[in-house]
Amino acid sequence: MNVFDGQEAAAWFRKTFADLRSEVGKVIVGQDDVVESVLVCLAANGHVLLEGMPGLGKTLLVRTVSECLGLDFSRIQFTPDMMPADVTGTNVLASSESGQRAFEFRKGPIFANLVLADEINRATPKTQSALLEAMQERSVTVGGVRHELIEPFLVMATQNPIEQEGTYPLPEAQLDRFFFKLVVPYPTKAELAEVIERTTGNVEGKASVVAHGEDVLKLRQIVREVPVSKEVLDFALAIVVGTHPEGEGACPFATEYARYGSSPRGAQSIVTAAKIFGLLEGRFNASKEDVKKAALPSLRHRVILNYGAEGANVSPERLIKEVVSFAESRDRDPIKV
Amino acid sequence: MGAWQGLAVGLLVAGVLDLVWVGLDWARVFYADSRGLALIGAGGAVAGIVAGYLRRVPNLVLAQSIDRRADLQDRLGTAMEDRSDSLFGAPLGDDAVHSLGRLSPSSVYPVRFGAWHIAAVTAAVLVASIFVLGNSPVLRGPKTASERAELKELGAKVERVAKPLEKPVNVAQTPVGQKKLAGELNQFAKELEQGKINKEEALRKANDLASKAEQEAKDRGQEAEQKLDQAETAFTKMQKAQLESAGLDKQDLENLKLTPEEAQTLEREMQEQGFQNPKSSFNDQQLSELGIDRTTEKLANMTPEQRDQLRQAISKRQEEVQKEIDRIDKLPEAERKALEQQRQELQKQSEELKKLMDKFKLSEEAMKTLKEFMQSEEMKKVREAMQNMQSQAQQMQQGQKLTKEQMDELAKQLQASKEALEKMAKDLKDPELRKQIAQQMEEAMKQLQSGQMSQQAMMQMMQSFGMQSGDSDGEASSDDNFADTGKVNKSEHEMETKGNTRTTGVKGQWADKGEQWSMTIKAPTQVGNRSSVPYQKVLPQYKSAAERALSGGKIPKEQEKRVKEYFDSLSGGKG
Secondary structure, eight states, X not given: OOSSOHHHHHHHHHHHHHHHHHHHHHHSOSOHHHHHHHHHHHHHTOEEEEEOOTTSSHHHHHHHHHHHHTOOEEEEEOOTTOOHHHHHEEEEEEEOTTSOEEEEEEEOTTSSXXXXXXXXXXXXXXXXXXXHHHHHHSEEEETTEEEEOOSSOEEEEEEOSSOOTTOOOOOHHHHTTEEXXXXXXXXXHHHHHHHHHHHHSSOOOOOOOOOOHHHHHHHHHHHHHOOBOHHHHHHHHHHHHHTSSXXXXXXXXXXXXXXXXXXXXXXXXXXXXXXXXXXXXXXXXXXXXXXXXXXXXHHTTTOEEOHHHHHTTOOHHHHHXXXXXXXXXXXXXXXXX | OHHHHHHHHHHHHHHHHHHHHHXXXXXXXXXXXXXXXXXXXXXXXHHHHHHHHHOOOOHHHHHHHHHHHTTOTTHHHHHHSOOTTSXXXXXXXXXXXXXXXXXXXXXXXXXXXXXXXXXXXXXXXXXHHHHHHHTOGGGOOHHHHHHHHHHHHHHHHHHHHHHHHHSOSSOSSOOHHHHHHHHHHHHHHHHHHTTOSOHHHHHHHHHHHHHHHHHHHHHHHHHHHHHHHHHHHHHHHHHHHHHHHXXXXXXXXXXXXXOHHHHHHHHHHHHHHTOOOOOOSSOHHHHXXXXXXXXXXXXXXOOHHHHHHHHHHHHHHHHHHHHHHHHHHHSOHHHHHHTHHHHHHHHHHHHHHHHHHHHHHHHHHHHHHHHHHHTSHHHHHHHHHHHHHHHHHHHHHTTOOOOHHHHHHHHHHHHHHHHHHHHHGGGOSOHHHHHHHHHHHHHHHHHHHHHHHHHHHHHHHHHHTTOOOTTOOOOOOOOHHHHTTSOOEEEEEEOOOSXXXXXXXXXXXXXXXXXXXXXXXXXXXXXXXXXXXXXXXXHHHHHHHHHHHHHTTOSOHHHHHHHHHHHHHHTTTOO
């Protein structure tokens, strides 16, 4: 890297991030945290799962981000009858100008920089698997031929928490592939007023391109350079280990209510996100506060609750909060005065 | 900052120790006193401050702590790790330095009450509460309160008894045993004052202490006797040296020695003359040191008149023998031969008598020197003092008490001996021996004084408990209660008594309790009337057994009062 020094790199990162946020903000009203988190996933090279009620602007958000970056965008509306080939693409018989016929690979919608997998839980597991394989491997294999996806590549999936009939909830192993799971909240009254004003009037917000694919790659490179102290790392790992119902460092609350804790991907996600939060805060390091902030979106889809939790109405969010508190309680000032 | 925390930790540790102590105090295992508790607290605080001040904290730990306290978002901790190859290493370092520069140490580590301080204060409060509650009259009933008051009073008395033992005025170095006894008495006094002991236990303990004091006095007596033996040896050596210096060397003394034949002749002659030798000036040990026997000493010890008489008798006897020899010589050859053996014997006898006459002369000179030295006033004083002290030491060893008069007499004799030895100093050949004698005698005196003090202390303590001491000989005690008031009226007039006794009444101010009478009855001990075990020693056990029997319903109801009264009367009418 070192095209520029640390100060400049951090300044450029913040500016680019701020520009993107500001540009997205021209179209999306409110939802600041969600917007920021989506951009964090972009900078962290991680896919994002958005969960929220219909009509909250999930699709618009993804589309706007792609517009701001000037990247290829494709949207896949998942339905139960959708086949994997509808996602990855397929070989079709095509005639050449000389009249020869041959199979030719026709790329599916996955071949884009930004992919919106809308209502992913409506697709069958088979189709979901095709998408998730692409997300992990960043390539698809069709007819024995491997096709690399283009970089930057980011999948933004949405799912609807209601209308469970006819849906196929994502298996835990597949959920683990998402960097963040974001819950899109209802807008506030003021935000709703602004949404109504923009969508029912003549003036429509339009986002312009403020960064490009190369910038996204550069953002990711800068993030990797952010230092994390051993102490902060220990704290992040204490949170992850704390979600495990058994073993050393387990939080008693997790022992009671968790069936499975977070995978190592959860720790990767927390640390990477903490680095980004640190940079955005104007620092050159990740702090424990950043780790705490990153814990909820990173882990809420990675912990699996047991029946006891369901009975006691314990949500993953509550469990993560308890685990974070537990880790904090064990992280004491080494000098007692 | 470290010192502030160290203070709290030190105080807490001290507080925990104090808690253990007051806990033991509460359980009557090991008694606590406020000064000791405070000393532990202060010691802990000082040790904590020093340890805290000297303790060094690693830089990384300090950085992590400041990060937390100043909310520096882990800037310092991260910067402290090596980031030289990182893109953000330099700006992170600058950022950390800049952030640190904005802080003041007092804002990061303000002087405040932390958990350690709260714990230390809590421990101190607990200690104080337990100690105060354990010694407070609030929680006691009226009966217990009155018993406690009585015990407290006894404690004060015992404390007064222990004081002179602890720091005796006239003894430079207190013997270890006496010090220990004083310590035990003090401890006993504290237990009584704090009411951590019941009356039965107190009586039992008082008896134990009395036995210890008795043993201590015996030990002191033994020690005194040893010192006196050493003084005696030095004394004998001094005599010998003195004789030698007077020109009476060993050879002279050897020459003076009589052969068995000479001794036999002398004895016979003395018997025939009906001599009554004056009392010997030397004891066996002295004679042995000088290398002469009793018969020789008799020869030397004659009066001038006896000496003349014997000389004449021997001369006469010699003449008779010579006449007999001459008569034999004049006999015809055959007759003379028959009497030759008799003649030889007479010849031998004559020679022995001659030698004896020679030794008369020698003994006269030797004994003159010896007597001059041995029978000097100074030597007599020293010897007398030594013998007296030896006798008192033996008395003490046998468990008999020394009276104040005896001790005063000994002190006077010791003083006179010292003066006599001083006086002799210029005439003595070996002044070191004189010093040794004086020193050993003084040591012996100290031992006797110490033993006597232990005996007196115990007597007073036992009197405080309403009991007479073990084998009291009826001597007046030198009670300090009378000594300090300045109102003592020792009338010393004899009161009307029955039998062969002498009673002295003493009226005086007894501390702040008003005027009291003390009676001293001096009477000879009647042989055969003493029990083999003083009843005071067994009284507490018997009393406690009786009380157990009373409380267990083993005594008929109509007899209970009688039994109780009987034991009360034995222990001076007190409970």
